[in-house]
Amino acid sequence: MRSSGDSTAGGGPGIPVEGGPYPLHDSAADPSPDTIGYRGPTACAAAGITYRQLDYWARTGLVEPSVRAAYGSGTQRLYSFRDVVVLKIVKRFLDTGVALQNIRAAVQHLRARGFRDLERMTLMSDGATVYECSSPDEVVDLLQGGQGIFGIAVGVVWRDVEAALSQLHGERVDTGETLIGNNPADELARRRRDRAV
Numbered sequence: 254m255r256s257s258g259d260s261t262a263g264g265g266p267g268i269p270v271e272g273g274p275y276p277l278h279d280s281a282a283d284p285s286p287d288t289i290g291y292r293g294p295t296a297c298a299a300a301g302i303t304y305r306q307l308d309y310w311a312r313t314g315l316v317e318p319s320v321r322a323a324y325g326s327g328t329q330r331l332y333s334f335r336d337v338v339v340l341k342i343v344k345r346f347l348d349t350g351v352a353l354q355n356i357r358a359a360v361q362h363l364r365a366r367g368f369r370d371l372e373r374m375t376l377m378s379d380g381a382t383v384y385e386c387s388s389p390d391e392v393v394d395l396l397q398g399g400q401g402i403f404g405i406a407v408g409v410v411w412r413d414v415e416a417a418l419s420q421l422h423g424e425r426v427d428t429g430e431t432l433i434g435n436n437p438a439d440e441l442a443r444r445r446r447d448r449a450v
Contacts, residue, residue, distance in 0.1 A: 289423040289432065290320035290331025299417035300340035307340070315357055316340050320426055331424060337414050338371065338407070339363055345405050351378050359383040374407040 291299070296318075297307050310316045311323075311330060316339050320331035332340070339360060346356045359376060362385065366374070375386045377395050379402050386392045392404065423432040 288426050290318075290333060290426050291337060291418065291421070291423055292329050292331060295418070295421045295423070296332040296337050296340060298421055299337050299414050300344055302340060302344050306344075310340070310343065315353075315360060316343060331426065334414065334418065335371070337418065338411055341410050341414055342376065342405060342407065345410070346376075346378065346383070349378070349403055350380060351383065352381070355381065355383055372408045372411050375404050376407060377404040378402065 293304055293307050297304050300307075311318060316336060318330040318332045319336050320333050321329070323330045342363070343356055343360065346359065347353075351359075355378070362383075363371065373387055375392055377384045377386055377392065384395055386395060386404070424430070425432060
């Protein structure tokens with residue numbers, strides 16, 4: 254799948270998918286339920302970016318928080334797990350020299366994908382275009398065609414973000430309660446222990 258600014262096919266396997274708004278945790282495979290969001294500093298720590306980058310990307314619409322946007326002073330943006338995965342992917346693309354315009358097109362494509370699909374996806378780039386590969390055969394075909402200099406295995410990024418967030422604080426969207434780590438099962442176990450004592 255070639256992800257380009259005009260969303261036209263060519264050069265890579267797959268069919269183009271139009272961009273759209275992030276579905277908020279559309280799968281049971283999501284490690285954090287839709288009631289948990291991550292504040293900016295936590296998202297930055299997990300994605301390996303600066304707060305300045307996070308703020309700029311949110312203001313320019315590159316990666317906006319899908320749980321809660323900031324509305325005036327005093328409100329905090331809340332990012333979903335998926336948002337943090339996308340932030341880390343953007344960072345990796347920037348680190349390898351992919352142009353921001355191409356990254357923006359890739360992010361639009363990621364927004365349109367189902368959550369389960371992200372785990373199995375590899376994003377390849379020749380520096381000018383970003384391609385989606387969903388199988389090892391597609392990666393090989395792309396490389397044999399002379400395209401694709403580097404790749405990002407989204408499943409690896411997913412696990413990196415999951416590990417980072419498990420050490421950081423999340424926030425319940427409905428109550429504003431701070432959660433230690435992102436694993437709600439751990440939080441539930443802690444509450445049961447506290448009640449038993």
